Structures are given as structure tokens and as C-alpha cells.
Amino acid sequence: MTAQNSISMSSYSSRFSSKSLLIFIALTIIVFFLIISTFLAKIFFAVNKGKIEKELSGYLSRQVSIESIRYLPPNSIILKNVSLSNLTANSLRRPFSAEKITLLFSLPEFISKKRLVMKEIYFNQPKIDLFEYPLFFKENIEKIIGIINQLAEGRPLKLAIEDASLILYRQGKNISSVFTSCRFMIGPRQRITSTGIVSLCSFAENMAARNNSRNFILSPIEYNFGAVLTATGMAIEDLELKSKDFHATFDGELKNSVMTIKGFSTLKNIFHDFIQIKKDAGFLENIKKILQYRRIPRPIGISVGGLNILDIDCRMEFASQKIKIDNLSFSVNNIPFLIRGELSTQERISIALVLKTFSQQSGEERRQNQKRLDLELSAEVKQRKLVGKLILDFAGRIKGQMSAQRWEINFAKTCAGFTPDKRIKIFINELAFISKINDEQQQFVFNNVNALINFLDKQVKLVIFDATFCAGFLQGYAALNISPGPLRWEGDLIAKDLNIQEFATPFFSLLHMYSDLPFSVPKSVFGKVCGKIHASNYPAPGLIGEIEIKNGYLDELNFFVWLADFFNLPELKRVDFGHLSGNFSINSQKNILTQFNLDSEMLKLMGYFNIDDNDLVSSKLSLLFPHKLLVNSAKFQLLLALLGERVCDLSFDFQLSGTYQAINFKWLESDFKTKLKKFLPNFMEKEVERKIENIIKSIVEKE
Amino acid sequence: MRKKIIRIFLLVLFVFLFFKPGYAQDETDLFNEGVLAAENGQPDFAFMHFHTLLKYSSFSSKYFPVALFAAGEYYFLIGDYDDAQNSFTQFSKKFPKAKALPFALAYLWKISKEQNKNQTPIDLKKQMINYKQLALIFSEFQEYNYRSGLGKRYKALYFIDRAEFYIDEQLFVKIQF
Numbered sequence: 001m002t003a004q005n006s007i008s009m010s011s012y013s014s015r016f017s018s019k020s021l022l023i024f025i026a027l028t029i030i031v032f033f034l035i036i037s038t039f040l041a042k043i044f045f046a047v048n049k050g051k052i053e054k055e056l057s058g059y060l061s062r063q064v065s066i067e068s069i070r071y072l073p074p075n076s077i078i079l080k081n082v083s084l085s086n087l088t089a090n091s092l093r094r095p096f097s098a099e100k101i102t103l104l105f106s107l108p109e110f111i112s113k114k115r116l117v118m119k120e121i122y123f124n125q126p127k128i129d130l131f132e133y134p135l136f137f138k139e140n141i142e143k144i145i146g147i148i149n150q151l152a153e154g155r156p157l158k159l160a161i162e163d164a165s166l167i168l169y170r171q172g173k174n175i176s177s178v179f180t181s182c183r184f185m186i187g188p189r190q191r192i193t194s195t196g197i198v199s200l201c202s203f204a205e206n207m208a209a210r211n212n213s214r215n216f217i218l219s220p221i222e223y224n225f226g227a228v229l230t231a232t233g234m235a236i237e238d239l240e241l242k243s244k245d246f247h248a249t250f251d252g253e254l255k256n257s258v259m260t261i262k263g264f265s266t267l268k269n270i271f272h273d274f275i276q277i278k279k280d281a282g283f284l285e286n287i288k289k290i291l292q293y294r295r296i297p298r299p300i301g302i303s304v305g306g307l308n309i310l311d312i313d314c315r316m317e318f319a320s321q322k323i324k325i326d327n328l329s330f331s332v333n334n335i336p337f338l339i340r341g342e343l344s345t346q347e348r349i350s351i352a353l354v355l356k357t358f359s360q361q362s363g364e365e366r367r368q369n370q371k372r373l374d375l376e377l378s379a380e381v382k383q384r385k386l387v388g389k390l391i392l393d394f395a396g397r398i399k400g401q402m403s404a405q406r407w408e409i410n411f412a413k414t415c416a417g418f419t420p421d422k423r424i425k426i427f428i429n430e431l432a433f434i435s436k437i438n439d440e441q442q443q444f445v446f447n448n449v450n451a452l453i454n455f456l457d458k459q460v461k462l463v464i465f466d467a468t469f470c471a472g473f474l475q476g477y478a479a480l481n482i483s484p485g486p487l488r489w490e491g492d493l494i495a496k497d498l499n500i501q502e503f504a505t506p507f508f509s510l511l512h513m514y515s516d517l518p519f520s521v522p523k524s525v526f527g528k529v530c531g532k533i534h535a536s537n538y539p540a541p542g543l544i545g546e547i548e549i550k551n552g553y554l555d556e557l558n559f560f561v562w563l564a565d566f567f568n569l570p571e572l573k574r575v576d577f578g579h580l581s582g583n584f585s586i587n588s589q590k591n592i593l594t595q596f597n598l599d600s601e602m603l604k605l606m607g608y609f610n611i612d613d614n615d616l617v618s619s620k621l622s623l624l625f626p627h628k629l630l631v632n633s634a635k636f637q638l639l640l641a642l643l644g645e646r647v648c649d650l651s652f653d654f655q656l657s658g659t660y661q662a663i664n665f666k667w668l669e670s671d672f673k674t675k676l677k678k679f680l681p682n683f684m685e686k687e688v689e690r691k692i693e694n695i696i697k698s699i700v701e702k703e
Numbered sequence: 704m705r706k707k708i709i710r711i712f713l714l715v716l717f718v719f720l721f722f723k724p725g726y727a728q729d730e731t732d733l734f735n736e737g738v739l740a741a742e743n744g745q746p747d748f749a750f751m752h753f754h755t756l757l758k759y760s761s762f763s764s765k766y767f768p769v770a771l772f773a774a775g776e777y778y779f780l781i782g783d784y785d786d787a788q789n790s791f792t793q794f795s796k797k798f799p800k801a802k803a804l805p806f807a808l809a810y811l812w813k814i815s816k817e818q819n820k821n822q823t824p825i826d827l828k829k830q831m832i833n834y835k836q837l838a839l840i841f842s843e844f845q846e847y848n849y850r851s852g853l854g855k856r857y858k859a860l861y862f863i864d865r866a867e868f869y870i871d872e873q874l875f876v877k878i879q880f
């Protein structure tokens with residue numbers, strides 16, 4: 001028995017040993033083959049790297065640079081640090097670069113037919129610099145697609161792009177960029193599917209493109225895309241976009257460079273965040289998560305606290321140097337919108353856009369529609385700065401009547417970007433704002449405008465700005481509260497050293513266009529104005545502020561001209577002053593100028609002046625003539641001598657009342673007045689009163 | 704004898720026809736009778752005469768505004784505010800330069816306050832304020848006087864911040880501005 005066992009055991013072990021030996025030999029051969037092939041591939045790629053670069057450079061008309069090409073068994077080719085640059089290579093920045101490109105080829109095809117047919121291509125951290133090279137896509141996309149097609153040789157191909165970035169704007173070391181990670185499957189039966197995520201971020205250049213160094217400007221948007229290639233383009237079966245508060249669904253077709261899509265979109269929680277009650281994902285939720293490309297019909301979820309953009313219908317045409325929007329129509333809160341326009345890169349990048357609401361209405365019906373809006377935008381990029389014009393036409397109720405209004409904004413040398421805290425930063429070298437109501441218009445020109453816009457807050461949209469204006473400086477803010485309820489806005493404006501005639505004349509003309517202000521700034525006031533204005537519309541529209549004019553003069557002001565003639569004091573025709581100030585408040589009930597104060601060597605004038613909403617005036621003013629002015633007037637000297645007064649400073653206090661168009665005037669009591677009254681006979685008093693009544697009438701009429 | 708009577712009759716007829724006083728004399732008579740009735744303390748009879756005068760004369764008549772004002776006074780006196788308002792409104796529109804205008808406006812103000820206690824008739828107030836632009840250099844106020852067809856003495860005192868209207872030295876209306 002033992003001998004038999006030993007014989008079977010030895011035959012077993014010999015069989016086992018030969019099997020192991022065979023396996024070992026096979027493995028050795030495979031490993032040897034792999035080592036040899038790796039070694040050979042390494043030599044091949046090292047020798048031919050230059051040739052490959054040259055071939056690609058010739059095809060793409062750009063300098064192609066590849067740090068290294070290596071083969072990773074069994075079927076991967078890895079290209080490290082691939083970049084494209086201009087042939088002249090003047091700029092240090094490259095239009096395209098990728099940390100790694102991995103090509104997976106079909107091993108059976110290679111072994112049997114000795115052909116490299118790619119089945120998967122991975123781009124790792126590709127970067128396209130659209131800020132330096134805005135025409136990169138236009139010039140190269142067809143060739144790059146051609147290379148991919150050649151590599152795939154018409155077979156199904158999987159394309160994956162990880163952490164791609166399209167640099168849109170660069171300022172110093174801060175970069176604003178579109179980031180995307182996506183997968184494309186170019187499958188059998190001409191089917192293309194893609195999923196991915198797109199976001200808008202900013203980051204510091206030296207931090208490269210690592211996830212944790214990015215600031216998300218907008219929430220990342222996921223997309224699902226499914227289409228079928230046709231002879232003339234593709235049929236888009238499903239295009240779905242979604243983020244935390246946004247969802248959109250489209251379908252359509254792309255045919256001979258014309259794309260037509262239809263769909264709808266919802267924006268949730270745009271006013272405030274709803275508290276979401278979290279619950280554990282159930283069985284159905286988990287199934288939904290597993291299915292990447294859903295075909296399950298879903299009900300349209302109308303957003304309660306947001307916006308529903310319904311009936312989206314878009315027709316766009318793609319030409320070689322132009323994208324044309326023939327028609328983009330949609331409806332928001334029962335307001336129909338229509339957009340037409342084009343984006344051109346023919347000689348330079350330009351955009352022309354027209355937006356209309358209620359475009360189907362015409363004539364008087366549209367003119368009287370308060371919700372109608374016509375917006376026209378035309379702009380082009382010149383030397384990396386934007387130049388253009390924005391026109392807004394709309395109807396509004398002004399002074400109780402429907403009026404056609406137009407705002408026109410002309411901007412030159414404009415550039416924009418994002419700050420690290422996700423605000424939009426805009427610089428405009430020259431900005432002209434024209435406001436037109438019916439046939440009246442006013443223009444304001446601002447220079448070196450800096451603006452910071454915070455648009456991400458759900459309730460308050462805020463703009464902070466500063467600019468050069470009327471030879472002075474303006475800064476301020478404007479805030480719009482869009483939370484549910486009446487629309488509320490407010491703003492502050494701080495002015496420094498503005499030329500008063502340049503500023504006040506168009507400013508008050510603009511105010512007069514919108515309201516029945518009974519007064520304006522006299523054309524005879526000159527100087528540099530500083531001040532602060534606060535405006536708001538809640539609880540009621542109104543302005544309050546303080547104003548100060550320094551080192552200016554009053555030239556031929558009617559009241560002082562009369563004083564100059566009456567008292568023979570020609571110095572009063574031009575009154576130089578160091579300081580003219582006042583606090584004011586303007587609202588629907590009252591227009592008030594309080595603490596009015598004119599401080600000049602020739603005279604001092606102070607008091608208050610109110611006009612209520614019925615044009616009724618109430619005012620008290622105090623006018624002081626200093627001694628050194630009175631000594632120049634023979635009339636005054638005689639008068640004072642007759643009254644037995646020594647020539648010294650003389651004060652006159654007045655009270656005004658009545659309507660603004662027919663102001664009543666009273667000289668208030670003083671010692672000087674009492675003595676003068678005793679001196680003058682009655683008939684002369686009446687005569688003086690009659691004369692002054694006529695003078696006041698003529699002054700008010702002139703003003 | 705018969706012929707004599709016929710001659711006398713024709714003479715009287717002739718005198719009556721050719722020396723009839725005409726309508727102008729009626730206006731003056733009516734007016735004078737109205738004033739006389741008012742002086743005798745008979746405002747009702749005075750109103751009758753003025754009312755007749757208004758019916759048969761025109762706006763251009765020199766008695767018309769006085770009669771119209773008097774009619775308004777009478778209506779106010781008897782509490783017929785609607786007719787008083789019509790009379791004074793017509794007066795203020797047709798005779799904007801009349802001496803009695805501020806007093807007609809004062810009546811309208813009073814009637815308006817009686818009827819609409821919570822509303823301030825602002826247009827009326829502005830008309831009263833704008834009656835005369837004031838320049839009070841040495842005076843505290845300007846005074847305006849008027850004697851109406853019903854014999855009442857009206858006085859308006861315009862101060863810088865108010866206007867006071869008196870009827871027979873009694874304060875009737877005071878407006879602040």
C-alpha cells in the first residue's frame with residue numbers, strides 16, 4: 001500500500017511540477033515580453049518623440065510640445081505635459097496644455113492588424129487660455145476633432161476630461177475660469193452620451209487648479225446629454241442641466257449648423273432659502289441615483305419661491321465666424337420674452353442683442369403697456385476692452401401720465417472680472433448715461449468708473465461704485481431688495497468738488513423730468529460742491545442730504561442785483577463766498593432746505609426755506625451786511641446818520657410765505673426798523689411798500 | 704266831450720309809451736329797492752329784488768356782481784349751502800378781479816369745511832392766499848374792506864402767516880399758511 005501511495009504521490013508531484021513549470025515559463029515569457037515591449041516602446045517613443053511633435057505641429061499649425069511619451073502595459077500610452085503654443089512663441093502663456101493625456105488602445109487590433117485604434121482617451125487637467133487666445137476654439141477645434149476621429153477610426157470611443165479649465169479672465173494672479181469634468185461616450189448606432197459637471201471658479205495662479213484652492217462663483221451645474229448623430233447633424237434627445245437651485249430640460253436638433261431646442265427651466269429659492277427637511281434616501285431614491293441617464297417621465301415641478309421659465313424655444317445658427325440667435329423666446333411669470341442677436345468673431349469679437357417683452361403687441365397697446373421692455377445691446381472687444389451701447393426703452397407713469405422713457409448707456413474701455421469673494425468687478429473708462437422722457441433728455445458723463453456688484457445674496461443686490469464726474473469725484477452704493485413684498489431700493493451718493501453748474505443744471509433738469517419740483521439751482525451760483533445724498537423708496541420715495549459749496553461766487557443773482565442797485569453797492573452783483581451750505585429733504589409731502597448758510601466777506605445769509613407739496617412756502621432768512629460794506633454806500637451812510645446810528649454791522653430778518661409763484665414778504669422787527677418807521681411819514685411807508693412789492697414780484701418772475 | 708276824452712286818452716297813452724323808463728331804469732330801481740330793503744332789516748325782500756335783477760340782467764351789468772354776491776349771502780344765511788356754493792363759485796369764476804372776491808372765497812371755504820370736515824380744499828386756500836402778493840415792510844397786515852348788497856361790512860386782514868376774514872367785526876374764517 002505504501003509503495004502504491006508513494007508511486008501515486010510522486011506522479012502527482014511530477015504532474016504538479018510540470019504544470020507549475022509551464023505556468024512559470026509562460027509567466028516568464030509574458031513578463032519578458034512585457035519588459036521587452038516596454039523597453040522597445042520606450043526607445044521607440046524616445047527616438048520618435050520629436051517626429052511625433054513635428055507631425056502634430058505641422059497639422060495643427062502650432063508648436064506642439066510633449067515632455068515624455070511612455071507605454072504602460074498592456075495597452076496604455078501616456079503623454080505627459082502636453083502643450084500647444086504659437087509658432088512664434090512670443091507669449092509665455094500657452095493656449096492649451098494638459099498635465100497628462102492617456103490613450104488606451106485596442107490590444108487585439110494592435111496584435112492582429114498592427115494598428116493603433118484608440119478606444120478610450122483621458123485628458124487630465126487640460127487648460128485652455130481663452131483670455132490670452134480668445135479664438136483658440138475657432139481656429140483649432142475642427143483639427144483636434146479630426147485627430148480624435150483618426151485615432152478612433154470610426155469605432156466607439158470613450159472620452160473623459162478631468163478638471164479641465166477654460167480661463168476666461170486674468171487679473172494679476174487671480175484667474176476666473178470655467179471648470180469641467182465630463183465623460184463622452186461616442187457609441188455604436190451613432191449615439192453620443194455625455195455627463196459631467198461645469199462650474200465657474202476663481203483661483204490664484206500659483207495654487208494651480210487643485211479643487212480645494214478654488215472659490216466657486218456659481219454653484220456647479222451637472223448635465224446629462226444624449227443625442228444621435230444624423231447625416232446633417234444630431235438629434236438632441238435629452239439635455240438636462242441641474243444644480244442646487246436650478247433645473248432645465250431641453251430637446252431639439254442640430255441640423256446643418258442650425259440648432260433648435262425647446263424646453264423649460266426653474267430657478268428655486270431665489271429670494272430666500274427654504275428649510276429642506278432631510279430624510280434618509282429610500283429605495284426608489286437610490287435606484288434613481290444609480291441610473292445616470294433617466295428616461296422616467298417626471299412631473300414639472302413649478303417653483304414656488306422662485307422663477308419658472310417656460311416655453312423656451314430657441315433657434316441658433318452656427319457659422320464659421322458667427323453665432324446667430326434667430327429666435328429665443330420664453331415666458332417668465334406670464335411675461336413673454338423674445339431675444340434675437342449674434343455673436344461674431346469676424347474681425348473682432350462683437351455682440352449685438354435685442355430683447356423685447358410682449359413683442360406680439362403693437363402700436364398704442366404696446367406703448368401703454370407698463371410691462372413692455374425693449375433692450376438693445378451692441379458691443380465689441382477692442383484691445384481686450386469692451387466698447388458698446390445699451391439702450392432700454394420702457395413705459396412708466398410719470399407725473400400721473402404714461403410716458404415713453406429711454407435710458408441709453410454708452411461705455412468705452414470696459415473690463416470685468418471676479419473678486420475672490422465672488423463679486424463682479426467692473427472698470428469703465430468712460431460711461432455716458434442719457435435719460436429721455438418723451439422729447440426731453442439729459443446726459444451725464446462719468447470717467448474711470450469702478451463698480452463692485454454683489455449679486456449672489458438672495459435678498460439684496462448691491463452695487464458699490466466710484467467715478468470721476470463733473471471735474472470732481474463721486475462714490476456711493478445702490479441696493480435693491482428683491483425679497484417678497486414691495487420692491488425696495490436705497491442708495492447713498494457722496495460728492496466731492498463737483499463743478500456746480502456742470503452738475504446741478506442737468507441733475508435738477510432730470511429731477512424736473514420726473515417730479516414737479518418748484519425750484520431749481522439758479523444759473524448764477526458757481527463753485528465746487530461737496531455733499532451727501534441718501535435716497536430710498538421705502539416707506540415713501542425721498543431724498544435727504546447735505547450740500548456745501550466752497551470758494552464760489554454768486555454772479556448777478558436777481559435779489560442781490562436789486563440790493564446792489566437800490567443801495568448803490570455794485571459789489572453785491574458778484575458775491576464771493578467761502579462757504580454756502582444747507583441740509584435738504586425732498587419727498588412727496590415737503591421740499592425742505594434747512595440750516596441754509598451763506599458766509600461771505602460782503603454779507604451773511606442764513607435761515608431755512610420750506611416748500612410743501614401744495615407749493616406753499618414757509619421761510620425765515622437773516623441777512624447781515626458787515627460794516628466794511630456799509631461804509632461804501634452813501635445811501636446807507638446817510639440813512640444811518642439821519643437815524644443817529646453809528647455805522648456798524650446791520651442785520652435784516654425776513655419772513656416769506658404764500659405760494660412759490662407769488663411769495664409774500666415781511667421785514668421782521670428790529671431796532672433799526674423801529675427807528676426808521678418813526679422817521680418816515682406814513683405816505684412814504686406806503687410808497688416804499690408798494691415799490692418793494694413790485695420788485696419782489698419781478699424777482700420771483702425772473703427766477 | 705267825447706272827442707276831448709279820446710284826445711286825453713291818446714295823450715296819456717302817448718306819454719306812457721314814449722316816456723316809459725325802459726329796462727336800465729328797472730335795474731337801478733331793483734338794485735336800490737334791494738339795498739333799501741336790506742337797510743330796513745328785510746333781507747328776504749332784498750333777496751327778491753336782487754334775484755329778479757340777476758334773472759333779467761347780464762354779466763356786463765354793473766349791478767350783477769353785487770347782486771350775485773348778495774344772493775350767495777342770503778342762501779348762506781338761510782342754510783341753503785348748495786345754492787350758496789353755486790352763487791359764490793360763479794362769482795369767483797366770472798369776477799376774478801372783484802373787490803368782494805376774497806370774501807366769496809371765504810364763504811366757499813366755510814361751506815366746504817361744513818360739508819367735508821376732514822378735507823382741506825387746498826385749491827381754494829391757494830386762491831385766497833394768492834389774492835394779493837404781500838410786501839409787509841412797516842405794516843403787520845394789509846386790510847381789504849367791502850360793503851355788500853345786504854348791508855354787511857366785510858373786512859380781510861392778510862398777515863404774513865395767516866388771513867382773517869370778518870363780517871360785521873365778527874371773525875368768520877381764519878386760514879393759516
